[in-house]
Amino acid sequence: MKMTIIVPTDFSSNAKYAAEYACELAESKDYGIHLLHSYTTSSVLDEGAQEPNDPTLKADESIQELKDELLQRHPGLSITFECSRSLIIDKLTELSSNNNYGMIIMGASGESQHKPIYYGSTTLAVAAKSEIPVLVIPNKPTQLDNTHVALLTNFKPEELDTLKAYMKWIANVDELTLIHVFKDSNKKQNVDDTLNSWAFNIREMVGIGHVNSISEQVHNDDESLDTVPEVVNNLIDQVNPSIILVTPSRKTFFERLFKSSVSKAIALELNKPAFFEKV
CATH class of the missing domain: 3.40.50.620 (HUPs)
Structure with missing residues (x-):
């Protein structure tokens, strides 16, 4: 079975850096990519939207757009995605116990540019609980490099x-x-x-x-x-x-x-x- 990398995203620049790194690794190793988003207040509706029960949520559109962007740069990859109502830590812990996934690749911090890894506890909490390896990517463009x-x-x-x-x-x-x-x-x-x-x-x-x-x-x-x-x-x-x-x-x-x-x-x-x- 092909190994699949879980890539959590909040659609921030930091998360996209991690997604790009994951895609480069997936290409080099013939892995699949699974994009994961947990709904937040800011990801549910576009500004000015009046229908909170609209089945097409902002995050659903954003994650499809992210998949399309990644496939434009990495057309040979197999990329799936899901949006979850669970907390991101709980969902990642759940997925990490599933034999279909081999690794998590995520950014050091999320949407807030003012909360590095030691303030935002999500990344470290995931690393502490995950049953599969976690690769944390800095909050900047990072090329795949395994030389040292x-x-x-x-x-x-x-x-x-x-x-x-x-x-x-x-x-x-x-x-x-x-x-x-x-x-x-x-x-x-x-x-x-x-x-x-x-x-x-x-x-x-x-x-x-x-x-x-x-x-x-x-x-x-x-x-x-x-x-x-x-x-x-x-x-x-x-x-x-x-x-x-x-x-x-x-x-x-x-x-x-x-x-x-x-x-x-x-x-x-x-x-x-x-x-x-x-x-």
Whole structure:
């Protein structure tokens, strides 16, 4: 059976960026696309409409238009769609348990341009509950690029499952960088030895030839210094991967990564696609 990607949409620019990315992936892997919209007040009626019971709702027209737009750029794709009266999180959780769907691809945030991922809880809630992988796309045009993958690592066996799931659904990994942040109670040499050993294990067990690693120490005794989320964000910028992989055990950490820093009040936003392995 052909794998189908669920693509939630509220018809915002951010959602369309995710839909375009999903279509590019679907073309490369011969997947299908299923567009999903949950009705909201703004998506039910056009401005000035007087008939709330009109069977042809604004969202029904918008989702058909979105399908047509995507097929113009990707004419060979199989695209289905539905509009649901369920809450988006509930509907996605329901569909993720259906064997007909293999992955969810969605934007980091929805219609509001002023609510990045750490304010709007929908994306993270879906990633936390979904029984299939969730790929989160930044709020900007993002081309399909799998040349360099980064993994937030804490030397856990489930990270191997995350890598294997990514390679199954997205692409083989040519270059992988392991990112690890540690507290100042640990000696850097000991941490680096463990990191190098873990990189070797990944090369052997997953079959990835080129595995790099990078680590950084966090000093908790000085509030003026960077927090763990800031350090990780800086390392991601330094490594500049095509995509970030997140294991189920790291989801809470990933959520903290994109919240504002208490010490510096810095809002860190997702700027790379992030692949969340299923729960």
